Amino acid sequence: MPETRPLQLQHLKAACSSCSVLELCLPIGLTGPEVQRLDTLIVQRLKVKKGATLYRAGDPLRSLYAVRIGSFKTSVLSVDGREQVTGFQIPGEILGLDAISTDLHACNAFALEDSEVCPVHFAHLEKLAQELPSLQHNLNKILSREIVRDHDMLLMLGNMNSDERLGAFLLNLSQRLYIRGYSPNDFVLKMRREEIGSYLGLRLETICRGIAHLRDRGLVAIAGRNVNIQDMEGLKQLVAGCHRPL
Known part of the structure; x- marks a missing residue:
């Protein structure tokens, strides 16, 4: 389970429409009513203390996590136990995409500072995306961006x-x-x-x-x-x- 601490009860509801990174996250391009429907998937924000784990390799996929405040690193461990950092995520970016293909996380995600994420239950997100083509389009763009990022990384390491x-x-x-x-x-x-x-x-x-x-x-x-x-x-x-x- 993530080493996280929920906000106080009065702040449990997280409204995408009022988020400071709205234009960088899942709701980009959605209409007001569509954003409200996406709001219903975010039951609470989660605070993650510096150095704490949001999820670990092998954990089952439950949610995608939109970074709202702070920053994270993702990493994998080699056979001999060495850490290989695979990315750094900042507000407006999505964590957890590594688990979509197998339903298991392939890497670890750690908070680099006191941070806050908006968890979006993946099964519910998939269902809503079937009803909202604009949301499905955004998911496709996010996945495509990850592929381009991987290509850029390979180019950098190779050349x-x-x-x-x-x-x-x-x-x-x-x-x-x-x-x-x-x-x-x-x-x-x-x-x-x-x-x-x-x-x-x-x-x-x-x-x-x-x-x-x-x-x-x-x-x-x-x-x-x-x-x-x-x-x-x-x-x-x-x-x-x-x-x-x-």
Whole structure:
């Protein structure tokens, strides 16, 4: 069972129509009455403390989880017990899609900070999606986005050097935060450098060297977990391979 703590009784009902990430989540494009029907599937919001588990690999699929506040990481364990980070999720993104094919979660989901999710019972969601073509369309788009994300990850691991991988990670996070109304140039990393390295397929010392390289090029300054992108266009050119030696 998830290590979560429900909100107080007076806050148990979570209305999608009043959510701050409405335009990034399942209800996008739905009419008012359709959003109200989706509301009925969200019985309560769940608070997840920093470091707590939302679900573990092997748990049965019960719900999809829309991140409302905070952030998460997903990971799998190798045969020898090492953690491999598979993704980082922020408000407006959906957790639990990994379980749709087998009805069992394939990864673990941990809160990177005190967070809050809206659980949507999957069987009820499927039934409602059959009645609302716009909701089914949104589900298809979310699943397609996951496929594209996987392709982007394979491209990054196969074709980018370590500095480019780090730059691509920071640029991706910057763009996702900007869509949510935050500064694209100044933000705080919620994950540890070891977790970034695991996600990018890089050792911790390589991540540290990459941070120094980006600083020396005047592209990004990172102090602790505080990130300042100083040259956005230069960072984009780096990720595109424009700074590689001929």
